[in-house]
Amino acid sequence: MATNSHINPNARRRKEKLDVNELFNELHSGQVSALSRAITLVESTAGGDSAFAKAIIKQALPESGKSFRLGITGVPGVGKSTFIESLGRQLIERGKKVAVLAIDPSSNISRGSILGDKTRMEELVKSDQAFIRPSPAGTTLGGVARKTREAIILCEAAGYDFIIVETVGVGQSETAVHSMTDFFLLLKLAGAGDDLQGIKRGIMEMADAIIINKADGENQTAAKHARREFKNAIHLMPQKDHGWPTQVLTCSGLNNIGITEVIEEINNYQTHATANSSFTNKRNAQELYWFHQTIEDAIKTNFYNRPEVIAKLAVLEQKVLSKKKSPFDAAGELLAL
């Protein structure tokens, strides 16, 4: 698998020769190589100010937004790849063009990024109706998330009408995926009791549907039991803004069982959310979320990176912890700098 560090130098060299209109036209006509190149270029300059990256996104923006964006999370071992393979195949059978992207802020270090090993989705990789892209490299979640969000826009402009964004849930990456997708799936395992270990705070309440995977063979009874437990638990949680009750389904990605029901659930949600306008409202709220989040991340980073703040911060934190200053007083001192 080629990593960004291998691609970037070539990309930069090629950039000078590239015509943005030409690349966009190729991308817009559905050429996979153009889409790949556009994503690579946008990724390599994200956070920077490359006129080229800006121009390609500017052209893609009006053509974007027409897909259904599905977020998927679940701990390693839950069978995400097999589930996506099975789901993606069925979507393609129904005439969809499927793009699979990933957010994994740890991929920079591990290289063993989710989706990196494309062979895990053998059939999907072979289909000319599927586009699979590993998690972009990056040192901050904000940077990685921005790259993935811009990749969504490019995929949509290239005609992909079903975008799957998966994450293993490192750091706050579920929140990032939740904030860039229309529907958020939590994949769970039944049996072995370990289904309850890996769950992170807030994920249950983010999920628009909980899918208990590997509900096959000896696992079926445990899966049914887990389903009942989750259904009861969800009953005790606040309703979503979109008013669509969170469903709990069981499936087997491996055996292609229950996948049709997942697609039906997504379709039903889409019909419901379109009818009550919550689909558009959520998208608009997400756009503004990323706008404000980018601003606030930047002003925080700017503040904490100022040399006089760096010089004072640790000292003030110690004064707070040793009760020499109240947190408010210490904050005031830092802000006065």
Add this chain to the structure above:
Amino acid sequence: MATNSHINPNARRRKEKLDVNELFNELHSGQVSALSRAITLVESTAGGDSAFAKAIIKQALPESGKSFRLGITGVPGVGKSTFIESLGRQLIERGKKVAVLAIDPSSNISRGSILGDKTRMEELVKSDQAFIRPSPAGTTLGGVARKTREAIILCEAAGYDFIIVETVGVGQSETAVHSMTDFFLLLKLAGAGDDLQGIKRGIMEMADAIIINKADGENQTAAKHARREFKNAIHLMPQKDHGWPTQVLTCSGLNNIGITEVIEEINNYQTHATANSSFTNKRNAQELYWFHQTIEDAIKTNFYNRPEVIAKLAVLEQKVLSKKKSPFDAAGELLAL
């Protein structure tokens, strides 16, 4: 009930004549009138830079932190006052000095603030071992929270060793209370089905214990059923950092049933959290949370209040929503100002 707007002019006039050492000594010796006056002064200048307020907090800080801080939330009608009355009385019987504070960012408007009507806690009000203070006035949650947090410090310096902070949960006030207390109680109602309506996102996962109140008379069966449901739901949630499993208890604040068990649960938690150091770790994390929260609130407010930002913000938001600019591009434009 006197509101801040009535108290402040007097407070300011009195300030000149006051000696900070004298007031602190009176407060430290447990004089309720000195504690009240100190809180009023700190409240009236919170956010400002009064040398007096700073000085009294500075003196109180080293004497603070020795209490147990209990947060309580629950929708209106759940019986918070009756519960606190019953709990407070039993704590006093066990030799505690109890202070009851409140956070209600809406109290400014409604005047009908929680704890405003002190008659709801008749017996507690009469006890010389209890100190009850309504929610401070304020226009922002940050301001109200800061005042309450400084009131905790003053109460502790005055010898109160059990601090109860209650909230009705307006806006993000539960998060504020959760971030200033050692143990967070969620009060719920059983029966009538409406127990599930008012619950807000994230509250279940914040709770260190869920108490089903009004488990008396005909409600007892429903309370037992609700208890079982919540126990199952909690089982599906991520464990807390402190490693203490969230308990679900039933009680009747009105009939003093189950309150002893609540106190025992709190005591057991305290023993556990002290032994594994999570008690101190949580307190330290909270101090740093308020330090950074204050900083970040201030830099955000400063940024969004700049005239050139105000002039540009709405226009850029519209460009984002109409897909003329990506959120990242628009954010960059605002940041460049």
